Amino acid sequence: MLYLVPTPIGNLGDISIRSKEILADADLILAEDTRNTGKLLKLLEIENKMWSFHAHNEHHQVEKVIELLESESTIAMVTDAGTPGISDPGYLLVKACHEAEIQVSCLPGATAFVPALASSGIPSDKFFFEGFLPQKKGRQTRWQELSELTYTIVLYESPYRVLKCLQEIVHHCGAERIVCVVREISKIHEEVKRGLASDILEDFKNRPSIKGEFVIIVAGK
Structure with missing residues (x-):
């Protein structure tokens, strides 16, 4: 499954309990900027594997991510702030997931x-x-x-x-x-x-x- 995980657009206290659980339990986190996400994960006391996934490389990364999802990996996707796919990377991967019949779940949360x-x-x-x-x-x-x-x-x-x-x-x-x-x-x-x-x-x-x-x-x- 692919989880789209909203991250705070301002106050870090806006992160949800469920978001923290998914970021901790996922096999991989796709991050728009691993440095920004790394700071959030450190605050949440979460250690997890991250891949860079942003507007400049998403076309090349989609196929690799789909292969992982088809091997039954659980992947969480985050952007620097807000909900993936809303004026941020995410659309191409979600489209590819639907075409490959991979389940997608978007958590409710921050969007400006x-x-x-x-x-x-x-x-x-x-x-x-x-x-x-x-x-x-x-x-x-x-x-x-x-x-x-x-x-x-x-x-x-x-x-x-x-x-x-x-x-x-x-x-x-x-x-x-x-x-x-x-x-x-x-x-x-x-x-x-x-x-x-x-x-x-x-x-x-x-x-x-x-x-x-x-x-x-x-x-x-």
Whole structure:
């Protein structure tokens, strides 16, 4: 069996008891970055074998992992933070498991967009998860499509492109579109900032530095 094991996106206390048990009992742990996962395992007092499995090598690793799973190994997959397969490596391996009739189980747990959406005060009965926008080619076209959606949009963004993203929201969606920027979820400096797109943009323009991982919630048209 392949287990997809969510890991904390901020506070390490968010790890579940079941996640710890599976990480301890698995025959192998696939880690996006073995250094980051090694720190988590050390904190949890777990010693286990790890393989590197990330966006740059997953195409080459999938076949090896499937062979191990077919030999009745139990494998746990983790990413640096959050749930594997959600804007992180995992999709290719899960697809290959289904094709090989290998059982897959995803534990419930941390993912950034759910707490961001819930705390935004923006309608969540229907929403579109965009994740990371294209960095260059196709970005403007994508914004033109997203700006016409009548339900909530969920974006992921890095601190280096937050201002650009907020400027694009104002340009494509309008200055009065309601936006909520959620930063550093479950960490010490967690922040939820909600308001008109133009006001949120001005707030971040006036900050001396912009740090953290961001989820941006945009109200529908």
